[in-house]
Amino acid sequence: MLDAGIELGFEPPEDFGIPDDEVTTTIDVAPYADNKCKALEAHTSQGENMFFLLLPPEVLRPVFGQEYFILRHSDVPSPAREVDLFAGLR
Structure with missing residues (x-):
């Protein structure tokens, strides 16, 4: 997000996420993105993740x-x- 110029509103800790070169698998779940957002909104236990929900829909x-x-x-x-x-495996 930082590379895209998106302001997070906080300085991520050093261990926030993992380096991109360690990722081996990327799954397209775009059809479920709205459901994921609604699930986060519905669970108050996810309060620490709510900064994501402040992003505009075209970014989220x-x-x-x-x-x-x-x-x-x-x-x-x-x-x-x-x-x-x-x-x-199939």
């Missing part, structure tokens, strides 16, 4: 439209960058 949807994972081990061949959590 792309932020919530991707889920990121790190593959730690695989017994089946897999590409270096995945877009399917079940690749190689």
Whole structure:
């Protein structure tokens, strides 16, 4: 978000997130982005995450439209960058 010029309203701690080069899997969940936002709004326990909800919808949807994972081990061949959590298992 910082690279896109989006002001967070706070200085992220050093351990906020992980380096992009460690991410091995990116899943497109854009059709569910609005549902994710509504779920955060519905749970007061998510108060520390509410700064995301202050972002304008045109910024929030792309932020919530991707889920990121790190593959730690695989017994089946897999590409270096995945877009399917079940690749190689179907």
